[in-house]
Amino acid sequence: GENVEQHPSTLSVQEGDSAVIKCTYSDSASNYFPWYKQELGKGPQLIIDIRSNVGEKKDQRIAVTLNKTAKHFSLHITETQPEDSAVYFCAASIDEGSYIPTFGRGTSLIVHP
Amino acid sequence: DVKVTQSSRYLVKRTGEKVFLECVQDMDHENMFWYRQDPGLGLRLIYFSYDVKMKEKGDIPEGYSVSREKKERFSLILESASTNQTSMYLCASSHGPKAFFGQGTRLTVV
Numbered sequence: 001g002e003n004v005e006q007h008p009s010t011l012s013v014q015e016g017d018s019a020v021i022k023c024t025y026s027d028s029a030s031n032y033f034p035w036y037k038q039e040l041g042k043g044p045q046l047i048i049d050i051r052s053n054v055g056e057k058k059d060q061r062i063a064v065t066l067n068k069t070a071k072h073f074s075l076h077i078t079e080t081q082p083e084d085s086a087v088y089f090c091a092a093s094i095d096e097g098s099y100i101p102t103f104g105r106g107t108s109l110i111v112h113p
Numbered sequence: 114d115v116k117v118t119q120s121s122r123y124l125v126k127r128t129g130e131k132v133f134l135e136c137v138q139d140m141d142h143e144n145m146f147w148y149r150q151d152p153g154l155g156l157r158l159i160y161f162s163y164d165v166k167m168k169e170k171g172d173i174p175e176g177y178s179v180s181r182e183k184k185e186r187f188s189l190i191l192e193s194a195s196t197n198q199t200s201m202y203l204c205a206s207s208h209g210p211k212a213f214f215g216q217g218t219r220l221t222v223v
Contacts, residue, residue, distance in 0.1 A: 009153070032210040043117070043203055043214035044156075089156065099144060099210040100171075105155035 002027040004092050006104025014112050019080050021107045023090035024072040030092040033073045034101065035064060038087045048075070051095065080111045116140070119204050119215040126222050132191040134218050136204030143208060145187035147171075147179060150201040150217070159202075162187055194222045 003026040013019050025033075031052035036044035050057045050064045050073065057064050061080075066073040077084055087108050091101035120135035138145065144163050148156040158171030160179040168179050176198060180188045187206075191198055199222045204215040 006155075034211065036214075041216075043205075043216045045214070046211060049211065093210050095210045099207055099212075100146075100158065100161060101210070101212060103148075103156040105153060 002030055002092055002102040004090060004102050004104045006090050006107060008107060009105065010108045010110070012110045012112065013080055015080060015082060017080055019077045019084070019109055019111075021075045021088055021090070021109070022072060023074070023092075023104050024070075025092040025102075026071065027092070027094075028071065029094050032093050032095040032099075032101075033064070033066060034091050034093075035062075035075050036089040036091065036103075038089065038106075040086075044089055077109075080109075082111050082113050085109055085111045117204055117206050117213050117215040119202075119218050121218050122216065124218060124220045126191075126194050126220065128195060128222055130191075130194045130222075132194050132220065132222075134189040134191075134202055134204075134220070136187045136189070136206075136215055137185050138187075138206035138213070139185065140206065140208065140213075141184065142206035142213075143184075144206060144212075145181065146205040146207070146212065147177075147187065147189045148203040148205065149173065150203055156203065159189065191220075194220075196222050198222050 034049035038044040063076045090104040093101040146161045147159045162181040178190045205212045
């Protein structure tokens with residue numbers, strides 16, 4: 001089955017800095033890669049996703065890049081703000097059938113004011 | 114907006130009790146999931162269902178069962194709660210690949 005590795009497990013940055021979280025996956029059939037943000041006391045919320053036919057996708061201060069050959073994808077947050085502090089999860093799945101995502105172990109991002 | 118509602122935010126149960134965690138979604142999604150979240154281990158899939166009365170085991174089904182009698186409702190059952198089942202439980206639903214989560218139920222078994 002699919003295996004998703006996520007690094008780092010914790011990331012501490014100053015407000016205004018950029019943050020990068022990296023994930024690798026094992027199953028070359030995976031073609032859908034979502035990122036989730038989990039704030040304290042809440043369930044994970046989808047913030048951005050990318051499909052394997054696209055190399056990069058941006059949404060305001062967040063972007064995701066995908067390297068299919070190397071089987072890795074990354075989340076980039078620019079101009080970080082304290083409200084970006086949360087746990088971020090990457091996931092990989094196949095965009096057909098039962099669409100079961102396999103999640104990474106999560107990255108706790110702390111943005112210091 | 115999709116809404117996935119879990120019946121309890123916090124639960125405290127005694128060892129050996131039968132525990133029911135309820136989840137309801139309002140978007141007519143086919144797929145529903147139960148995950149367990151523990152520090153350092155991420156989200157681990159317990160069971161999923163792709164249709165009414167259909168269920169499939171996930172990665173850690175031992176000690177759990179599920180029920181899906183109606184499309185909008187997916188229940189997780191701990192047949193005899195144990196202390197190692199103390200955890201955060203997350204329900205999700207999806208149509209296609211995008212999953213939407215509930216707010217979670219933090220279960221403590223004493």
